[in-house]
Amino acid sequence: MTAPQPTLFIDRDGTLIEEPPDNQVDSFEKLRFVPGVIPALMRLRDAGYRFVMVTNQDGLGTLTFPEESFRGPHGLLLQILQSQEVPFDDALVCPHREGDGCACRKPGTALVDSYSQHKPFQRERSAVIGDRTADLQLAERLGIRGFLFVTSDPGAWEAIANELTEHRPRRARASRSTRETQVEASVDLDRDRPVTIETGVGIFDHMLEQVALHGAFSLSLRCKGDLHVDEHHTVEDCALVLGQALREALGDRRGIGRYGFVLPMDEARVSVMLDLSSRPYARFDGKFERERVGGLPTELVPHFFRSLSDALGAAIHVEIRGENTHHMVEACFKGLGRALRQAVRIEGATLPSSKGLL
Numbered sequence: 001m002t003a004p005q006p007t008l009f010i011d012r013d014g015t016l017i018e019e020p021p022d023n024q025v026d027s028f029e030k031l032r033f034v035p036g037v038i039p040a041l042m043r044l045r046d047a048g049y050r051f052v053m054v055t056n057q058d059g060l061g062t063l064t065f066p067e068e069s070f071r072g073p074h075g076l077l078l079q080i081l082q083s084q085e086v087p088f089d090d091a092l093v094c095p096h097r098e099g100d101g102c103a104c105r106k107p108g109t110a111l112v113d114s115y116s117q118h119k120p121f122q123r124e125r126s127a128v129i130g131d132r133t134a135d136l137q138l139a140e141r142l143g144i145r146g147f148l149f150v151t152s153d154p155g156a157w158e159a160i161a162n163e164l165t166e167h168r169p170r171r172a173r174a175s176r177s178t179r180e181t182q183v184e185a186s187v188d189l190d191r192d193r194p195v196t197i198e199t200g201v202g203i204f205d206h207m208l209e210q211v212a213l214h215g216a217f218s219l220s221l222r223c224k225g226d227l228h229v230d231e232h233h234t235v236e237d238c239a240l241v242l243g244q245a246l247r248e249a250l251g252d253r254r255g256i257g258r259y260g261f262v263l264p265m266d267e268a269r270v271s272v273m274l275d276l277s278s279r280p281y282a283r284f285d286g287k288f289e290r291e292r293v294g295g296l297p298t299e300l301v302p303h304f305f306r307s308l309s310d311a312l313g314a315a316i317h318v319e320i321r322g323e324n325t326h327h328m329v330e331a332c333f334k335g336l337g338r339a340l341r342q343a344v345r346i347e348g349a350t351l352p353s354s355k356g357l358l
Helices: 037-046 067-083 110-118 133-142 156-166 202-215 232-250 300-312 325-344
Strands: 007-010 050-056 090-094 127-130 145-148 171-177 181-188 195-198 218-225 259-265 268-275 281-285 315-321
Touching: 007 133, 037 050, 037 156, 050 110, 067 090, 090 110, 127 133, 133 145, 171 232, 181 232, 195 202, 202 218, 202 232, 202 325, 218 232, 232 300, 232 325, 259 325, 268 325, 281 300, 300 315, 300 325, 315 325
Parallel strands: 007 050, 007 127, 050 090, 127 145, 195 218, 281 315
Antiparallel strands: 171 181, 181 218, 259 268, 268 315
8 A cells, every 4th residue: 555645635616617507518618627726736736745536426327417428528627637737646426416315425435435445645734625515524524624615716726725835744643553562653744842752661762762853853652562571572663653654744755855864972983874765675784792771672773773664665774883882772863863854854845756756
């Protein structure tokens, strides 16, 4: 399954195109886009949004509204949007009338729920845009923002695009519950406070705090693990949940710095080479002389970075040299934080990849 992506669920008639008279939009000449929609969609596309059309088409397929009177014009609409380089990922159409009790008719969520099973959307940045109360109700039921489009306002699309592109929160929550651990984490990449860590392993709490503080992002992470067995499951699952939360907060990774960092700490020197490429790969080069630092087995440090790499979707190369094991371990986590600080920083609006995808 792909990572959640910011998605705009957009109504058709009255929002993308002017309300068609008697469903007779059967040619380019009769098709009328609402003012400003194409430029606004281009801006939103460049900001990383995916587009999905969600439309109620009362009685579609009946004698009074045959399929051919809809499918031809609708296909033309999609072709025009494609030609303007603002393609829609899907068009979700409910053919039922009001009062039919259909779960897919807006504000019912069945169509969106089915879509999101295969293509999850990032709820913090996603929204519904439409010209009817049902569109706002759909947004409320989905737990995302809703914009009531005012057809009579020629600047409506520009205003919506302004609000959606000026405020792009990069927040996410993740959790993992097994017989061995229960872990919950939340991150906000655009705030540096608060940072609260509770794993039951004091030195590990301190190390995760270093990641967040030097990464300049807010992190809350709590873990209840089987420490009566040992620390392995706690460290591993915290890395997996932290990586998952960071991955979801990054979204499509548009505009990020992507790479980073080298750090000295007294006699210790660490190089943390990080690439937020969506491709997991981990390499750890270094040897610790002590078996434990506080309650943390040093053999779990490389394992933490491997687990984080898998869940985050990142290449992480760590090279550590030094004499004091505590300094060496702490330098690894501080170096990770500094690498993340550079890599997650917003530097523009485009994807830092020639592939056009991360």
